[in-house]
Amino acid sequence: MAKPIIYLAFADQQDEHLPLLKEEVSRLKDWLRPLEKRDFIKVEREESATVSEMESTLAAYPDQIVIFHYGGHAGDSLLRLEDQDAHHRGLAKWLGEQSSLRLVFLNGCSTMGQVDALLEAGVPAVIATSTPIADHRAVEFSDAFYKALAGKRTLKGAFEFARSSLMTRYQRTPEMKIVRGFAHTKQKTETLPWNLHVNEDRAGEILNWRLPYYREVGLPREMIQYIGREIEVNRYIVLVLDAMCRYNKDIYSQMVEVIDGEEVKKDSSTYLDLVIQNFPWIIGSQIQLLRQHQHPNRARLDQLLSTYLITAMLLYYLLLNDYWDQLRRHNWPKPKRWLAELLQTKEHFLQVDFPQRILLLYEQISKYQQVPFIPEMKDFCDTLQQEESHLHRAWRYLEDLRGKKEDIDLQKSCRQAEQALALFLQHAAFLADYRMLTIRGIGIDNPRYGEVSYELDLGALNAIVNTSLSLYEDKDKRRKQSYSNSNSIILVPNERDLENSLNLSPFIIDKNAYLEKNHIDLFVHCYEKEGQYHYLAVKHGIFDAFQNPKGTDMIHTGMTLEDFLEGRNITTREEEEDFGFAQAFDLEEESTSTAKGTPVFAPLVVQFAQFKSDLA
Secondary structure, eight states: OOOOEEEEEEEOOSTTOOTTHHHHHHHHHHHHHHHHHTTSOEEEEETTOOHHHHHHHHHHSTTTEEEEEEEEOBOSSEEEOSSSEEEHHHHHHHHHTOTTOOEEEEESTTOGGGHHHHHHTTOSEEEEESSOOBHHHHHHHHHHHHHHHHTTOOHHHHHHHHHHHHHHHOSSOOOOOSBSOSSOTTSOOOSOOEEEEEOGGGHHHHHTOOOOOOOSOOSOHHHHHHHHHHOOTTHHHHTTHHHHHHHOTHHHHTTEEEETTEEEEOOGGGHHHHHHHHSOHHHHHHHHHGGGOOSSSHHHHHHHHHHHHHHHHHHHHHHHHHHHHHHHHHTOOOOOGGGGOOOOSHHHHHHOOHHHHHHHHHHHHHHTTOOOSSTHHHHHHHHHHOTTSHHHHHHHHHHHHHTOOSSOOHHHHHHHHHHHHHHHHHHTGGGGGSEEEEEEEEEEEOOTTSOOEEEEEEEEOOOSSOSSEEOOOOHHHHEESSOOOSSEEEEESOTTOTTSOEEOTTTEEEHHHHHTOSEEOEEEEEEEETTEEEEEESSSOHHHHHHOTTOTTEEETTOBHHHHHTTOOSSOGGGSOOOSOGGGGOOTTOOSTTSSSOBTTHHHHHHHHHHHHHHO
């Protein structure tokens, strides 16, 4: 299958030079390069476009071009190319013949007059300008648009993001100096002259269109056979790499090395590490624990089920936070009450069917014809609903297995559970193309006459062996052009663009963000009890964590800093066993773990209150 092509055409004039045109080319290349490197798209660019070159490019890629972008001088009936003017009616027919085309972006002055011809020729969507535009403003608008589009926003979402970006920068329209046009240079410009025009018959489809983030080919067939031969324990988990490579091409390059020009497979014992580190640590930590339980016994079966439960819970929390954000953004009506009802007991948590909740939640989002923040969730949910699909059957099998305690063949059950879990992970493999980050404090660098930048205490939530994840120390990784919410776990398609993020607080937290420690310690919300919100550590299996008699794998929002300093956790002083010497320490007054001090997780209680208020 041929890769979709983004065609960037730029043209300048010596007598009416646009000094920032090259900067626009550079910025767009920067945003699109990661997608091109992963073989999702191909970028064709001409920085000194002529009519003949444009003709050759359009002829060379029939039905492959998805975006045609022009930057340079223009007017209401033509584009001024390097050799001559390109008249809009002929150009519209050229572009209309591209059945793959989704968008024409005319980033020049007063191009509105070309819209009707383009739409009549069959072009689904056009971004054009109603007035002359300043050169620097044209760069800023296109930069914000492609930044958002490369970050998995829809066409509509990217356009709205770019408009908001300019509205944030400019309260009033500054005096124009260099414009993208040649006939109206003395006219005043509007603050936001760009408009998005869409063919009415295809509006729903086109406005929700996104750039592709998936390759049909994952691992080469011989690599899959090699894994089947060389790996016995956790073989099916390792085979999830096939699906992960469809979203993240970089993974395969870590499975092989080139020696004397020949591609040689690396040690297969490292392949499970690639699965672990390319999933968010919440899932990766659970897969890591499977190494400790390699024999077909109850402990291995419990860990397989724990990995499934944590994965399903993460997907549910991703969709739940997405729904919460969209509810506030679009002012949707209040949903059914169950959406705001949190789990009330440990037993309830261990029985809840998270995939079923995912489907009910997705149904709510679909009512408003909104695409999820993670667009791949649509395919996941659509497949999960199909009773004949492997994903649906894996889900039903794992849920049935959770309810069985006795009279099971452990060897057979462990093998089938691993296969079912691997199927579930295959359909969640799109997470390998996202980054999960913990965000702590945010510093602002605002130099005189310089651009504002932000230095964040943040760290990536991926690892192989070390369960004590750490914050970035490299300043280049800490310095960002945008920022997100502090003391939060976020999911981003692109780590460079923190504005395009999904906040997972208060359902997933980094405990040490509240204790002001440098290391990262992840916990997931599991239930509410007597006004306190209880969290479970992800570095241990769920069942092991709940059975821990000391309660050190759990925290709750009533805990104070003193609780941590004195080694208290869920267990209270009243619950501790007295060996006959307790009275000597004069601890009678300290009857609970929250006896003094301010609860360190108090901000989470506020967030849960807001969640309930918005959804109840």
